[in-house]
Amino acid sequence: MAETWRLLDTSPRPAAENMALDDVILGCRARNRTPNTVRFLRFDPPAVLVGFHQDVEHEVRLEYTMKSGVDVNRRLTGGGAILFDKESVGWEIIASKSMLENYQIEDLFQAMCQGPVSALRRLGLNAAFRPKNDIEIDGRKISGTGGTERDGAFLFQGTLLVDFDVETMIRCLKIPIVKLKDKEIESAKRRVTCLRSELGYRPSYQQVKELLRCGFEEAFGVELSEGNLTEEEERAMGERLPFFQSDAWVNSDRCPPMDDGLVHAVDKTPGGLIRVSLALDRARNMIKSILITGDFFAFPSRAVMDLEAALRFSVCEKDSIEKMIEGFFAGSRSRIPGVSPQALVGLIMEAAGKLSYTSLGISSSEVNHLYPVGRGLDHLEGGFDLLLLPYCAKLPTCKYRHIEGCEKCGKCSIGLAYELGEGLGMKVVTVRNFEHLMDTLSSVKETGARGFIGCCCEAFYCKHRDDMEEAGVPGIIIDIEDKTCYDLGKDEEAYKGGFQGKTELRVHLLSKILGMIRGRRAVGREKCLSMM
Numbered sequence: 001m002a003e004t005w006r007l008l009d010t011s012p013r014p015a016a017e018n019m020a021l022d023d024v025i026l027g028c029r030a031r032n033r034t035p036n037t038v039r040f041l042r043f044d045p046p047a048v049l050v051g052f053h054q055d056v057e058h059e060v061r062l063e064y065t066m067k068s069g070v071d072v073n074r075r076l077t078g079g080g081a082i083l084f085d086k087e088s089v090g091w092e093i094i095a096s097k098s099m100l101e102n103y104q105i106e107d108l109f110q111a112m113c114q115g116p117v118s119a120l121r122r123l124g125l126n127a128a129f130r131p132k133n134d135i136e137i138d139g140r141k142i143s144g145t146g147g148t149e150r151d152g153a154f155l156f157q158g159t160l161l162v163d164f165d166v167e168t169m170i171r172c173l174k175i176p177i178v179k180l181k182d183k184e185i186e187s188a189k190r191r192v193t194c195l196r197s198e199l200g201y202r203p204s205y206q207q208v209k210e211l212l213r214c215g216f217e218e219a220f221g222v223e224l225s226e227g228n229l230t231e232e233e234e235r236a237m238g239e240r241l242p243f244f245q246s247d248a249w250v251n252s253d254r255c256p257p258m259d260d261g262l263v264h265a266v267d268k269t270p271g272g273l274i275r276v277s278l279a280l281d282r283a284r285n286m287i288k289s290i291l292i293t294g295d296f297f298a299f300p301s302r303a304v305m306d307l308e309a310a311l312r313f314s315v316c317e318k319d320s321i322e323k324m325i326e327g328f329f330a331g332s333r334s335r336i337p338g339v340s341p342q343a344l345v346g347l348i349m350e351a352a353g354k355l356s357y358t359s360l361g362i363s364s365s366e367v368n369h370l371y372p373v374g375r376g377l378d379h380l381e382g383g384f385d386l387l388l389l390p391y392c393a394k395l396p397t398c399k400y401r402h403i404e405g406c407e408k409c410g411k412c413s414i415g416l417a418y419e420l421g422e423g424l425g426m427k428v429v430t431v432r433n434f435e436h437l438m439d440t441l442s443s444v445k446e447t448g449a450r451g452f453i454g455c456c457c458e459a460f461y462c463k464h465r466d467d468m469e470e471a472g473v474p475g476i477i478i479d480i481e482d483k484t485c486y487d488l489g490k491d492e493e494a495y496k497g498g499f500q501g502k503t504e505l506r507v508h509l510l511s512k513i514l515g516m517i518r519g520r521r522a523v524g525r526e527k528c529l530s531m532m
Contacts, residue, residue, distance in 0.1 A: 005095075007213060007224035008039040012086065015047035015073035017237070020244040021229075022076050022155060024236040025094050029153035033232055036095040038115075038216050038224055040209055043084040047071035048172050051079040051146070052301050053293050056251050058275075064171050074250055077146035077157060079133065080272070080295035083169045084159060089208050091116060092157040093216075097149060109133050109145060111219075112156040116143055119208075119215035125198055132271070132338060133297070140193035148301040160212070163202045164194035264368045265351035268462045271338020272296035276347040280316055280355060287314050290348070296339055303334035307344075316352050321345050353378075360516055366509050371461045373454075374474035384475075384517055386444055387421035387428045388437070388454035389414055392503045393480065394430070404430050413505040417455070420514045426453075434464065441471035449473055453513060455480050455505050476513065478506055 010021060018041050028034035050059050052075055059081040065072055070083075084090065093112060103111055110129045117135055120127035120142070130136045135143035135158070145158035169192070196202045213224050229237070243249055266275045277291040290308050298304050310328050314320060325341045328334070354367040362370075372378075393414050394401045406428075408415035414430075421428040427444075431437045431454075444452070452475040461477050468475065481504040 002217075002221060002223045003036075004225050005036040005038060005220075005222045006034075006227040008037050008227060008229070009209065010039060010041050010229070012042040012044035014045065015043060015049065015071035015084075016241060016245040018043060018047075018090075019049075019073050019075065019249075020237050020240045021233075022092070022157075023240055023244070024233050026076070026148075026150050026153055026155045028230070028233055028236070029094050029096070030151040032152070034094075034230055036099075036222075037093075038213075039090075039092040039094065040212065041090040041092065042086070042205075043071070043088070043090075044086055045069050045071055046083065046085045046168075047073060048081060048083050049073055049075045050081045051075055051077065051295055052148070053078050053298065053304055054081060054295060055275075055293050058293070059174055061172055061174060068168075068172075070172055072250060073244070074252060075146070075157075076155065076301060077148045078295075078297035078301060079144065079146040081173050082144060082159060083172050085163075085165060085168065087162040087202070088164065089160045089162060089205065089212070090157060091160065091212055091216075092155060094153065094155050097152050097154050099220075100154060108147070108156075112147065113143075113145055113158070114219035115216035116158060116160060116212060117215070118218050119211040122211055122214065123195075123199065123203075137193055137198055142193050142195070142198075146297055147299070149299060160208065161192070161194035162205075162208060163196040164192065166192055262368075263351045263354045263364060265347045265354070266371075266458065266462060267343070267347055267465065269296070269339050269343050271336060273462065274339060274343065274347060276344070276351050278316075278348060278351040280352060282355060285316050287311055287316050292344070296336055298334070298336045300334065303332075303336065306332070306334065311348075316348070318345065318349050321348055362509075362512060366512070369479040369506055369509060370513075371458070371465075371477040371479070372475075373452075373465065373468045373477060374472070375451075384451040384453050385426055385449045386440075386452035386473075387417065387426045387514075388431050388440065388452055388475075389417055389428065389505070390456055390480065390503065391430050391432050392501060393455070393505050394502075396502060400430070402432055406430075412502070413507050416507050417505055417510055420511060421453075424514060424518055431456075437464075438467060438471060441468065441473050445472050451475055453478065453510070455510065457503075478510055478513065480505055 010018070021041075025034060025037060025039065029037070048060050048065055048070055050056055050072075056062070056072060056074070060072055062072065100108060109132060113129045113135050117127045117129060120135070120137065125137050127135060127137050127142070130141075133145045134141045135145070143158045143160050145156065147154060147156035149155070195208070216222070217224055262277055262279050264275060264277050266273065273294040274296060275293045277293070279288040279290070280286065281288050290311050292304050292308060307325070307328055310324060311321070314324060322341070322345045325344055329341060350372065354370065355364060357367050357370070358364055391401055393412060395412050398412070400406055406415055406418045408418060418428050429440055431440065441452070452473055454475055455478050457480050
């Protein structure tokens with residue numbers, strides 16, 4: 001006879017109530033006070049949910065969500081920010097960890113997704129699991145998933161898109177464009193689908209619920225019996241709700257403090273985007289505080305906070321940090337799938353290394369707008385021959401918008417950049433699209449170029465850092481200002497060179513970097529003259 005689990009339908013609720021219920025049901029299951037449960041949840045009003053390790057301001061367009069009446073809250077699970085509209089159906093498995101004993105953590109996601117995959121196939125759809133945590137239909141994502149654990153219980157959850165408005169998602173979220181390259185999809189619209197798009201009609205909630213129910217029963221070999229919250233769960237939810245409505249939970253402490261000495265480093269890993277924010281006691285070379293944020297998954301969810309605590313007050317030297325991080329993972333059951341200890345060590349040291357440039361007249365806030373390519377920031381002695389500028393910083397009406405050249409009319413920041421670069425004898429290039437960038441780097445590599453200075457946004461840098469480093473020319477990227485194509489959801493147009501917006505270069509910072517190059521060249525000439 002099949003084991004019986006509880007089927008819980010908690011009806012449409014505000015985000016804070018749904019998050020509080022996740023906490024309460026998981027806690028009760030961990031204490032063996034409630035049965036293994038499959039929960040269906042919906043949101044009213046619509047809600048943006050950031051992952052446990054994310055910073056709300058980095059992920060959400062708060063001005064738009066406030067105007068549109070969209071809730072903003074934080075999940076117990078890791079991963080990226082998502083939009084739950086009123087039609088989306090959330091599904092959750094809250095059960096004893098004993099059922100996971102036969103799974104490796106890398107296989108767990110696929111096993112937990114078998115229920116929804118089976119449900120979608122019953123509708124005649126070509127559904128499949130896609131590592132690391134998606135369910136797709138013919139290459140288009142229809143469900144994202146994630147999980148966490150507490151003592152002897154785990155929670156695994158996902159969302160099924162029924163009738164989804166991608167435009168609203170783009171307006172609500174600062175889409176993590178760096179994912180596009182890995183999934184080889186050109187735009188957000190093309191990588192997301194929903195039941196209405198696939199079926200030609202919108203199935204009712206009851207139909208979706210019944211299909212999911214059958215899918216989970218088949219996947220786990222159990223019988224689901226519809227039930228209600230227990231009295232203990234109802235009481236605990238009332239007690240916990242104020243916390244999940246509070247700024248302390250929604251914004252958490254995953255946002256770096258406003259500190260002039262704080263430095264950042266960011267990169268894309270197989271496990272997701274990782275951002276390290278670091279405050280150093282420079283006199284003692286000691287880590288005062290550290291935050292590791294991003295759209296990765298960590299098991300258990302507190303693993304990142306435990307790692308941060310272990311690193312606090314440590315000497316910031318590579319060998320020491322490497323030994324500590326490797327020891328942390330070796331000595332615990334903590335895991336961050338797809339994120340190696342070496343990747344974390346590299347980001348910590350990259351962030352810490354930025355502070356050395358404050359001695360050159362670059363403020364600690366300005367160094368956070370500088371990103372290395374290869375030896376990059378450590379290559380000032382080696383010299384730079386090439387200045388790369390984005391076409392999107394030229395006026396949309398400029399005749400040079402999509403070709404090389406500049407009239408230096410003073411109507412945009414590009415003109416001054418051209419003057420600065422040409423004054424140093426650098427080759428100045430207007431980059432028109434990604435292929436043009438790679439062709440340019442390949443060409444200058446063949447001619448023996450020493451390095452390049454480039455201007456682009458952080459999202460482009462994260463997405464294409466590996467490509468630029470493979471080109472073999474060291475460089476420094478200077479972040480640009482204003483709304484970029486990535487912020488506006490126009491990355492596809494920009495990729496092809498057709499973005500119509502206008503951005504601004506950080507001319508003051510560019511001027512400082514180029515001024516340093518000029519100064520080093522002058523020093524070099526003086527040394528040569530003294531030897532004659």
